[in-house]
Amino acid sequence: MSNRTGIEWTETTWNPTTGCDRVSPGCDNCYALTLAKRLQAMGQPKYQKNGDPRTSGPGFGLTLHPDTLEAPYRWKAPKLIFVNSMSDLFHPKVPLDFIRQVFQVMADTPRHTYQILTKRSQRLAALAPELDWPENVWMGVSIESERYAFRVNHLRTVPAAIRFISAEPLLGPLPNLDLSGIHWVIVGGASGPPCAQKKKKRAKIYPPKERRRKYR
Known part of the structure; x- marks a missing residue:
């Protein structure tokens, strides 16, 4: 399943898994949790598994969708694709074998660029x-405050061509954030209810120039 998206730093979403669980304050007011509840009420088959009410919610239980793996093969034009906008590929309930299948699809479709967060x-x-x-x-x-800046140290060990940080929602200052080995930073305020009613100030977000492609 492919979705056009309002996320300004990508073009399309691809969700080989759906559902997640809160792990830190940056998960509060999660747009995906709210959307999953609505999609479940609409009868969307991918959102019929409920998550733990303490950390997740209706329609947001972690679910694998192997039938979705084939989608990028069918997209002939190059796309900038956010992988798992409705989940986390490195959630502990996603088996390594399934993650490898996702990576194989990405390797098989070099015309696309994939963004995992x-x-x-x-x-x-x-x-x-x-x-x-x-x-x-x-x-x-994702790093929402200095308390979670340790995540960038883990990221630096990953041999990805582009390593990036999403400081969104940015809930506190990051005065000591080490950006060595990092190619791109996304910065933004909170979104989703109740934050949607508040006026937000956002930074302009563009992919790294040296890696940017023409997708249209």
């Missing part, structure tokens, strides 16, 4: 040596 940086670092990293895969971690 995780808060599970420790698992990312542990599994990175078990994966092949094609040049069209960008790997990022």
Whole structure:
């Protein structure tokens, strides 16, 4: 399943898994959790598994979708693709074998560029040596405050062509953030209810110039 998206730093989303669990304050007001509840009520088959109410919610239980793996093969024009906008590929319930299948699809479709974002940086670092990293895969971690800046240290160990940080939502200052080995930073405020009613100031976000392609 492919979706056009309002996310300004990508073009299309691809969700071989759906569902997640909160791990830090940056997960509060999660747009994906709210959307999953709505999609479940609409009868969308990918969102019928409920998550743990303490950390997840209706329609947001971690679910693998092997039938979705074939989608990028059918997209003939090059795309900038956010992988798992509705999940986290490095969630502990996603088996290594399935992650490898996702990476194989990405390697098989070099016309596309894939952006992966995780808060599970420790698992990312542990599994990175078990994966092949094609040049069209960008790997990022979310960092919402200085308390979680350790995630960038895990990211630096990953042999991705582009390593990036999403400081979105940025909930506190990052005065000591070490950007060595990092190619791109996304910065933004909180989104989703109740934040959607507040006026937000956002930075202009563009992919790294040296890696940018023409997608249209």
